Amino acid sequence: MGPLHPPDDVISMVLMADPVSLSVVRERFRRWLGALCWPAREVDDVVMAVNEAVTSAVEHTHPSAIGAEVRVAARQYAEPDGGRRVLVAVAGGEHWTPEPEGFEGPGLLMIHSCMDAIEVTKEADGTTMLLTSAKVPPLRQEF
Template identity: 35%
Template sequence: MPPSSDQDRRLEHDRSRAAEATLQLVLDVDWVSPSIARDRLRRWLTAHRWSPAHVDDLVLALNEAVSNSIEHGHGLTAPTRDDSAQPVEVHGRVVTESDGARHVELTVRDRGSWRAPADAHSSAGSSRGHGVTIMRACVEEVTVDRTDDGTTVVLRSRSVPPPLT
């Protein structure tokens, strides 16, 4: 059975919202927030006709950046929520280069003060402490700026060709 015209309008509205020029997220300091960021980024990139492999890389990099903001910026280690903390903000934009190729810039900002997690291990065999390494493997460039006011991480994707028309 074909969708109704109301359904068509809702789907078109969802598509146009998802293809907005920028991505703006304000996330609670909560362990659910990385999954919200992953889902919204995936939908936004898909609406911009990003290739699936590049989408996966960016989703993983953003997941690490948001998770680090929650864990290191605010010290949240248990699956709880910190309602007193300033939210984590994510801003994304598509940049079109002179040759038509495109890349994404994602900025993740928290207003916490960096702290190592309570259960961090310093042993060489630890599986912790690889977030920035994972981000660097997934994107072209990672910039981390830590100040007294919080931390800002900028992720710049590898360039992709213009979408086929």
């Protein structure tokens, strides 16, 4: 058997715009961040923020949009000082508009408290929310 391969720096999923998808997102992000040795408190922040963004996308999908999807992708990256962050993109349908009026809601305030940065872009076919996590320490290399 070969050596263990390092965890993937990237995770992505396409979910039905349905509340049932939320537990899948939370569980997969917890497992992924655990494999990346993310600090426990920061795992909670990222999972809560992603859950809230996906909840918003699901809740604001037009009821007539049969088979509507929410796409979630994230990647870990290192900054020049070795500190690590995750960048998460949550993309929903054309009826999801978490701005500008949505920025006052409790969900958005919670995301702001859990993440370092939020950026929302709206295109004709949908909205994408980009979330940047707080910086966590570099992984210590074990030799």
